[in-house]
Amino acid sequence: MLETEWPMAVSCALSPPPAAYLSELRNRRKGKPPTSAPSELQIFTHDQRAVSAAGRILMANFDDLVPKAGVDAAKSYMVVGRDRYNVVVLQDAAGFRLLPNHKLEVKEISARDILSNVISVLLAQFGSWNLKDSSNAKAFSDALTARFSKPDARLLLVKGKIKGATRLEASHGKQKIGINVFVLPPKSISVAFRFVKVSDSAGNPLDTVKDASQNQALLNVLNWTFAPQANVSFDLADTDTVKITLNRTMEESVNALKNKLWGKEFEKTGLQSRSKKAALTVFFVKDYLSRDDNGMSETFWPPDVACVVADAPKDYVVDGEDPFEIVFAHEVCHVLQNMQQPKEIGKGTGHHKRDSILMCENREGAKIDEPLMKRINKA
Ligand SMILES: [Zn+2]
Helix, strand or coil: CCCCCCECCCCCCCCCCCHHHHHHHHHHHCCCCCCCCCCCCCEECCCCCEECCCCCEECCEEECCCCCCCEEHHHCEEEEEECCEEEEEEECECCCEECCCCCEEEEEECCHHHHHHHHHHHHHHHHHCCCCCCHHHHHHHHHHHHHHCCCCEEEEEEEECCCEEEEEEEEECCEEEEEEEEEECCEEEEEEEEEEEEECCCCCECCCCCCHHHHHHHHHHHHHHHHHHHCEEEEEEEEEEEEEECCHHHHHHHHHCCCCEEHHHHHHHCHHHCCCCCCEEEEEECCEECCCCCCCCEEECCCCCEEEEECCCCCCECCCCCHHHHHHHHHHHHHHHHHHCHHHCCCCCCCECCCCECCECCCECCECCHHHHHHHCCC
16 A cells, blocks of 8 residues: 655665556556556655655655755754845655744745745845845755756745754654754944055056955855855945055065065055954955965954955865855854954864865865854854
């Protein structure tokens, strides 16, 4: 006897179709009526796992829509802002019912007109994070539409109601699945950009390739990295060009460093051009060596918060990531950690060894995992 409702997910492409499935196929060839007529044929193996018509072993689970958007299904972890939204997929979970949770408001996206409303809500949220014309925001809504048309995916719009950690769970009979959810308060940081132009006595320019025409794109980097993954967003307070003319001593230093601006010289000549309005000023320079001679970028903290980010990229980032964007987010993440962990300033580097996560001292990516999230925005 086949059941029509059974949990489903996790493809197992290498497994051969089980005997029960083959026998069902033989019956169908002989013209016998199918024993059930779900949209995707399901048969149980001897150990009671459901199998799709394609021989896929099905198991209900929570899944993410796009990477680095606040849901990491592999780690059974997601974030959502308080009074903000995120989307999680309930995969292969026909028959599963959501269990009540007073910290969240969860709605299943069940019809196309509801989907278009949800996309409007999410795009408005991206707009409130200053993510204008963001390709990532469009990729998110495209992924939502694509996943919606798949019969094995149920899309859940999750709204954070009460700050803190909780667990979103669904059950079917004795089976229960869940994902840990952190409802994060909103944090808004004002940021200023300074584009550093450097000339020496011979008029040789050492100017950054960045300029004010890239303000929005630069703001998008910060907001896409930190808003969906940690509910920290950035507003642009002001933007300016900073001109530094090198004296003879500084010229010698720059020449000795093969056209790098040295942190100790920058501290004397450029740092005072930081914004008076913003909580954080980011200086973009062409090439740089930190005050301790170890870094290509650095963060000054306190009394006035500033980062220096070089055009020259760090070359050991996750494949497909933009090295400049990783360095930029890395320096700003130092500031976010310092803001929340003031007692730790100067005690550690703020780096870790978790591969492919932001702030990893080895191969680094833009992903924020649970330990890093907790260092920049407390649930
Ligand atoms: Zn660092």
